[in-house]
Amino acid sequence: MGVNRIFPGGGAAGQARPGISLLSRLRAWGPIVALVVLFVGFAVVDPTFASLQNLQTLANRSAVPLILAVGMTFVILQGSIDLSVEGVMAVSSLTFGMVVLNSRTGLDLGLLGFPIGIAAGTAFGLLSGLIVTKLRVPSFMVTLGVWSASLGVAMLLSGGSPPIIRDHTLRAFGLGYFLGVPQLFIVSVVVLILAWGVQNHTRFGRYSYVIGGGEDIARLSGLPVDRYKILVFALAGLLSGLGGTMESARIGLGHVDIGLGQMFAAITAVVIGGTSLSGGRGGVLQSAVGVLILAVLANGMIFVGISPFVQKSVQGVIILVAILGATWHLRDRMRIVK
Amino acid sequence: MTAPVLRVEGLSKAFPGLKALDDVSMEIRPHEVVGLVGENGAGKSTLLKVLAGLYAPDSGRILVRAEEVRLKSVAHAAENGVGMVFQEQSLLPNITVAENIMLGHEDDAIRYGVYDWPKLFGLARAQLAKVGSTIDPSAQTDSLSFGERQVVELAKVLTLEERTRHEPVILLDEPTSVLEAEEVEMVLRQIRRLRERASVVFISHRLDEVLEVADRVYVMTGGRCVAERDRASCNVAELQELMLGHELSDEYGRRAQDRPALAGEARLSLRDLSSGHHFRNISFDVRRSEILGIAGVGGSGREEVCRAIFGARDFEAGEIRLDGKPVRFADPSEAVASGVSFLPSERRTEGIIGGLSVRENMTLAHLSSIMRGPFIDRSKEKQLARRWIDRLSIKTRDAETQVGLLSGGNQQKVALTKWLIADNPKIFILDHPMRGLDVGAKAEIFGLIRDVSKAGIGIVLIADTLDELIALSDTIIVMRDGVITGRFDSRDTPPTQLQILEHMI
Numbered sequence: 104m105g106v107n108r109i110f111p112g113g114g115a116a117g118q119a120r121p122g123i124s125l126l127s128r129l130r131a132w133g134p135i136v137a138l139v140v141l142f143v144g145f146a147v148v149d150p151t152f153a154s155l156q157n158l159q160t161l162a163n164r165s166a167v168p169l170i171l172a173v174g175m176t177f178v179i180l181q182g183s184i185d186l187s188v189e190g191v192m193a194v195s196s197l198t199f200g201m202v203v204l205n206s207r208t209g210l211d212l213g214l215l216g217f218p219i220g221i222a223a224g225t226a227f228g229l230l231s232g233l234i235v236t237k238l239r240v241p242s243f244m245v246t247l248g249v250w251s252a253s254l255g256v257a258m259l260l261s262g263g264s265p266p267i268i269r270d271h272t273l274r275a276f277g278l279g280y281f282l283g284v285p286q287l288f289i290v291s292v293v294v295l296i297l298a299w300g301v302q303n304h305t306r307f308g309r310y311s312y313v314i315g316g317g318e319d320i321a322r323l324s325g326l327p328v329d330r331y332k333i334l335v336f337a338l339a340g341l342l343s344g345l346g347g348t349m350e351s352a353r354i355g356l357g358h359v360d361i362g363l364g365q366m367f368a369a370i371t372a373v374v375i376g377g378t379s380l381s382g383g384r385g386g387v388l389q390s391a392v393g394v395l396i397l398a399v400l401a402n403g404m405i406f407v408g409i410s411p412f413v414q415k416s417v418q419g420v421i422i423l424v425a426i427l428g429a430t431w432h433l434r435d436r437m438r439i440v441k
Numbered sequence: 442m443t444a445p446v447l448r449v450e451g452l453s454k455a456f457p458g459l460k461a462l463d464d465v466s467m468e469i470r471p472h473e474v475v476g477l478v479g480e481n482g483a484g485k486s487t488l489l490k491v492l493a494g495l496y497a498p499d500s501g502r503i504l505v506r507a508e509e510v511r512l513k514s515v516a517h518a519a520e521n522g523v524g525m526v527f528q529e530q531s532l533l534p535n536i537t538v539a540e541n542i543m544l545g546h547e548d549d550a551i552r553y554g555v556y557d558w559p560k561l562f563g564l565a566r567a568q569l570a571k572v573g574s575t576i577d578p579s580a581q582t583d584s585l586s587f588g589e590r591q592v593v594e595l596a597k598v599l600t601l602e603e604r605t606r607h608e609p610v611i612l613l614d615e616p617t618s619v620l621e622a623e624e625v626e627m628v629l630r631q632i633r634r635l636r637e638r639a640s641v642v643f644i645s646h647r648l649d650e651v652l653e654v655a656d657r658v659y660v661m662t663g664g665r666c667v668a669e670r671d672r673a674s675c676n677v678a679e680l681q682e683l684m685l686g687h688e689l690s691d692e693y694g695r696r697a698q699d700r701p702a703l704a705g706e707a708r709l710s711l712r713d714l715s716s717g718h719h720f721r722n723i724s725f726d727v728r729r730s731e732i733l734g735i736a737g738v739g740g741s742g743r744e745e746v747c748r749a750i751f752g753a754r755d756f757e758a759g760e761i762r763l764d765g766k767p768v769r770f771a772d773p774s775e776a777v778a779s780g781v782s783f784l785p786s787e788r789r790t791e792g793i794i795g796g797l798s799v800r801e802n803m804t805l806a807h808l809s810s811i812m813r814g815p816f817i818d819r820s821k822e823k824q825l826a827r828r829w830i831d832r833l834s835i836k837t838r839d840a841e842t843q844v845g846l847l848s849g850g851n852q853q854k855v856a857l858t859k860w861l862i863a864d865n866p867k868i869f870i871l872d873h874p875m876r877g878l879d880v881g882a883k884a885e886i887f888g889l890i891r892d893v894s895k896a897g898i899g900i901v902l903i904a905d906t907l908d909e910l911i912a913l914s915d916t917i918i919v920m921r922d923g924v925i926t927g928r929f930d931s932r933d934t935p936p937t938q939l940q941i942l943e944h945m946i
Contacts, residue, residue, distance in 0.1 A: 304556045306547065309540060316533040323495075323531065324545045325516035383535040 134376055134392045137425055141396065145403035152406045159285060163353075165398045166287035167346045171369040172376075172390040173298045174342030177335050179373055180302075182315040182382025183242035185339045187231055188346075188369060190253030192362030195224040195347030197257045200266035200357015203273055207266040216273065220351070221344035227253045228340015232333035242336070250366075257359045266357040277352030287349050294342070298387045307334060315382025372397055375425050396425065444507060445470050446640050447492070447523065447610050452501030454487055456846075461487040462498070463664040469610060474632060474641045476655030478648060479684055480848075480879035484664040485644045489612045492642075493525035494518030506607065516545075522605040524598040525612040532590050532597075534583035539565035541582055542597045546604065568596040571638070572631050588624025591616055595631050602638065611635060613643035617650060621738060629654050646879055648677045660684055681880055701730045701895050703915060706765060708899035709750070709781075709868050714759035719745040720923040723759070725916075727868065727899035732890070734902045734914030734931070736941050742923040743903055747870045750901065751783045752776040763867060777806060780867035782860035786876055786903075788849065792856035795845025799837050800826035802844045803858045810864065829858045833889060850882025857889060869893060870901045875909060887913060907938040919944035 146153040171188055178185045199220030204211040212219065227249055234245045268274065279286045302308035310331050313321050321328050343362070350361050376393030378385025400421055404414050445468035454462040462484045469475050477485045490496045492503065494512035502509050505521045512518045515525070532541045542565040543550065550561035558579075565578035574592050576585065585593065594616075601609035613632070617625045625647075632654050635641050645651050651658055652672055660668040660683040668683045707726035714723040720742035727733045737743040748754040750761060752770025761768055763779060770776040773783065785791035793802050803826050804811055811822045826840040833854045837847055844855050853874065860866060874890065875883045890913060894900050904910040910917060911931055919927035919941055927944030929936040 300555075304558075305554055306551060306556075309536065309547075309556065312536050313533055313540070313544065316535040317531075320531050320533055321544075323515050323527075325514065325519070326545050383533075 131377070133428060134389065134396065134425075137428070138392055138396050138399065141399050141403065145399065145406055149406045152403060155283065157402070157406075159280070159283070161395075161398050161402055162288040163285045164402060165394050166285060166291045167350050168365065168368055168372060168394045168398070169288075169291040169391055170294055170342050170346045170349070171365055172372045172394045173294055173387050174339035175369040175373050176376075176378055176385065176387045176390040177298075177302070177308075177311055178242070178339050179370075179378055179380060180311045180315045180382060180385060181332060181335050182318065183235065183332065183335070184370070184380075185228075185231070185246050185336065185343075186243065186366060187227065187246040187250040187253060187340075188343045188366035189362035189364075190250040190255075190257065191224045191227045191340050191343035192347035192350070192365065193257035193359045194227060194253045194260070195220040195344035196351045196361040197260040197266070197357040197359070198223040199348040199351050200268055201260060203268055204270040205266035205268050205357070207264065211270070213270060213272065216270075217345075217348050220348035221341055224344020224347060225337055225341040228343065229333065229337045231340065232336030235336065236329040236332050246336075254359065261357070261359050265359070268351065268355045268357065273352045274355055277349065277355070287353060290345075290349065294345070295387060295391055302387055307331060311335060312383055315379075315384075317383075368397060371422060375422065397422075443470050445504075446506055446608070448504040448507075449488075449492070450502045450504070452488070452491060452498050452503070454491060454496060454498050460664050462491065465501070465661070465664070465666045467659050467666055467669070469640050469642055471608065471640055472636050473657065474636050474643065474655045476651035476658040477642055477644045477661065478646075478651055478658060478680055479661035480881050483661040483684075483879075485661055486614055487664075488661070489525060489614050489642065489644065492518070492523055492610075493612055494523070495525075505610075519601060520605060522601055522607040522609045523612065524601045524609055525614065526591075526594045526598055526616060527614055532582050532593060534581075536582060537578065538569075538576060538580050538582055538585070538593055539578035541593060542568050542578070542600065544597070546600060565596075568599055569593070571599050571602075572596050573634060586624065588620050588627055591620065591624070591628050592631060595628075595635070599635075599639070609639045611639050611641045613641065615644050615646065617645060617647065625650070648680045648880075651680070652677065684880060703728045703731050705729050707762070708764055709901070710760075710762040711746075711750070712760045712762070714746065714749060714756050714761065716745065716749060716754070716756040716758075718923060720749075720920070723920075723925060725918055725925070725928075727901060729897045729899060730894045731915045732894050732900045732902055732913055734904060734910040734917045735920060736907065736910055736917055736927075736945055737920035738945055740922075741920040741945070743920045744872070745923075746920070747783070747872060747901060747903065750776075750868075751781060751870055753783075777863075780863060780865050781870070782863065782866060782868070783870045784853075784856055784860070784872060784874055786873035788852055788856060788876070789845075793844045793852050796843060798841045799830065799835070799844055799847070799855055800840040802855050803829060803862060806859050807862050807864075810862065825862065829862065833858060848882070850878050850885055853878065853882070853886055854889065857886075857893070861893065866896075866898050868899045868901065872903050873905050874902070876905050883909075907941055911935050911938065911941070917941065921945055 151157060175185060175188070199216045201208045202210045202212045202219050203216035231242070231246050231249045234240055235242045276286060281289060302311070310321070310326060313326065314328055314331060318328060346365070347361055351357050372393035373385070373390045374380060374393070375396055376385065376389035376391070378389055400418055404417060409417055448468040450466050452462050452465040465484070465488060477488070479485050487496065491498050494515045494517050503512060504510070505523065510521055512521065518524070539562045543561060547556070547561060550557045550564055562578040569576055569578060572592055572595050574596065576589055576593060582590065582593070598611050599609065617628050620628060629650060632641055632643060656672055658670045658672065658675065658680065659666055660670070660680060662684060705728060707728050709727040712724050715721045723746055725733065735743040735746070745754060749756045752773050752775055763781065768779060770779070789795065800822060804822050808817060811818050811825060823840055830837060830840060835854045836851050844852055847855070860869060871890065875886055878886060890900065902910065902914060904913065914931045917929040917931045917936065918925050921944065927941065929941065
C-alpha cells in the first residue's frame, strides 16, 4: 500500500521485526474480528439474521464475489489491477447463454456451456495480459480498455434481447442446494481452497509474491516475469468467466449487466481483507474475509432496517472505517500514500 | 603464478556525457579477494556491472577461465560462474529467506508442480551453512537485520557453485556501507571465509576494511585502473594518495581558530524532550554557527530526536525553541517554512529526485522565491541554479543535467543547495551527510558544512564515523538507549574516539 519511509531507522526499517510481535498478529486478525463483530452485532439486533435461511442467502450473495475476489487477489498480488471484470463477465454470460438451451439460438450444449463461456472470459484475460507485457502498457489502462471492448462484444451478442436460459439442469445447478449449502457457494469454496494451494505451494503463486514484491529483482534473477503476468490476467479472465456463467445459471439469463458493480466490490473486498494494492502482500483467504464482510454488511443493513436510500452511504462509511482500522498502524507523518 | 579465473582486457564503456570505463584491464585469480577502490564516479560499480552481465561493454574483452565470453545477461554471467551482490539489496522482503536464496532455481524442490517446503528449506539451509550462518530459512526476509540480509545475499550468490561446475567469482558492491560496526565485522568474516571456495571482488570506501580483507587492491580513478597493490606492500595513506592523485595532508583538518566564535543566544534549544521509550529528557542548545554532533549506535534514539525537531514525528513532553520562540511542527513543511532543514541519509531516494534536473532539484523546496505571480520565472530559476553550481563547484554538464547522472558527492551538494537557497535558513539537520562518499567528495562536503555553519546556521549532525564527528563538531553529545549519556566540547580539546565510545555502548 505504497508505504515508503523518508526516515530510515525510524522504527520500521532496522530494529522492528514485523510479523512476530503480538500486535502485528492481532492486525492480521483485524478483518476477521471485524467480520465476527459485524455478524454478532446484526444477530443481536435481529436473531433471524443468524437463521439458516439467511445464512443461505449470505452464501448465495458471496458465491460469485468470492470467485472474482480470488482472481483479483492474484492480479493485485503481482502489483497489477484488473478493471475488466464486468465486461469479461458479460461476454462469458452471453456466450454461455447462447450455447446452452435458450430463447435466442438453436444450440443446446448443456454442461459444455460452462467451459465455452469460461474460455471466452479467459481469452479476454489473455488479451489483457498480452497487451500489458508485450506492449508494456500499465494494466490499469489496458484492462480499462478491455472492459469497454468486452462489454461491447457482449452488447453485440445480446443485440438488445438477452437469451433466456431454458436448460433445467443448468438452472437446477445454479439454484440448488447440497446438504443445505448453495451449490454455487460450494463451487466458490472449492475454487478458494484450490487458489490457496496455488498461492502457497506452486511456482505461479510464489512468483506472484516475488513479482509484486519487486519486479525488477525478479527480472534480474532471470525469472520469466512476462509469462507469469500473462498467466495471472488469463486466470483473472477465467475466474471472471466462471463468475459470469455461474451468475447466468442462477438468474437464468445471459445478460450484459450480469457483472454490474462486481469489479469495484472485488477490489474493495481484496483491500479490506488486507492485500496491499502495491502488491506482494496479502492472499486469497484474506480476500475471502473481505468478501464476507461486504456480504454481511449489505445483508445486515436490511435486517436492522436501514433505509435503502442511505444503505449505499452507510456501506461506504463502514468500508472507509474498516480500511482506516486496517491501516491505522501504518500511519506516520512521513508515510507516502498515493 | 596461477591462471586467472577472470580477466578483462581494455574494457571501455561510455554513457551519454560520461566515459565510465576507459581501457580497464585487470585479473582475478582463484581463491583471491580483490579490493576495488576509487572515488565515486571512478567506474568501480560500472566495472562490476559489466562483469555481472548487466551492461555490455563498448569495447574490450572479458575472459572467464581463459575463454572469451560476451555476457548477455545476469543469468548468462551466472552460467559462467560470475554472480553479483548489488549495492541496493536485492532480496525480496515479503517472501521467506529460502525462497530468496533459491529464487529461480527451485526446480529440485518442486514435485508435480507443488513446492516441497522442507526440501526447499533444506536446500537453503545448505547454502546458509556455506557461510556458517544459522538464519532460519523459513523466516520472512523482512524480519532480518540488514547485516543478516547481507549474509543471505552471500548465501544466495553461492548457489552458483551448484549451478556451474566451476568455483564462482563473486562481485560485491559496497557490501558494508549501510551496516553498523558489529555487522560489518560479520560480513568481513564471511568474505574471508569465501576465499576458500570462490574468488571475490569487492568495492568499499572504507580503505582500512579493504586492506584488512583483500589480497590485492586495484585503484580506479576517472574510469581508469591506475594502480595495483599487494596488501602487504601498501597502506591507507598510499591508497588515498593513489585515488586522489595527491596526498591528503590533513584530511579533516580543522582547528579552533578556523571556527567562528560561538556567541549569542541559542538558535535551537531542546528542553527535556521525551517520547515514550524512544528518547527521554533530551536537552541541548545549538548556537549560531555551532555544529552539534550526536553520537550513538542504531536504536540510541538520535534519529528519532532529529525527526522530532523536524516535525516528522511527534513528541510527548518537553519543549523545542527556535531562536527563543517555542515551536512544535505538525509536519516537515512547517519546519521548512520556519528555516529548519533536513538532509536525509538516503541520498539517492530521499535527498534528490534523480529524474529531475539539477535546476529543478535545487529550487523545488523554495519555488516562492522564483515565482512571478502564479508562474515560475524560468530565467531567474536558471540564474539561481547556475550561481549555486559555481559557488559549490558542482561538477555537472549544466543546470539541466539529471541529478541521477551526477556522482554521489555532487548529488549531495545539490541536495544541500535545496536548503541553502532558503531565505533565512536557521538550522540544518544532517543525517549521515558523508554516507557512501569517497575521500575526495567527503573532504569537499566537510568544507561545505563548515562554510554553511559560518553563515550563522546551526547544524545538528549525525555522522558515519566517530572521527568525522569529532573533526567536524564543536560540541558532541552521546546518546544511548534514548538518553544523553555524555557531552563533550570538541572545539579546543577534542575527545578521543574511545572516550565517546565508552558512553555509546
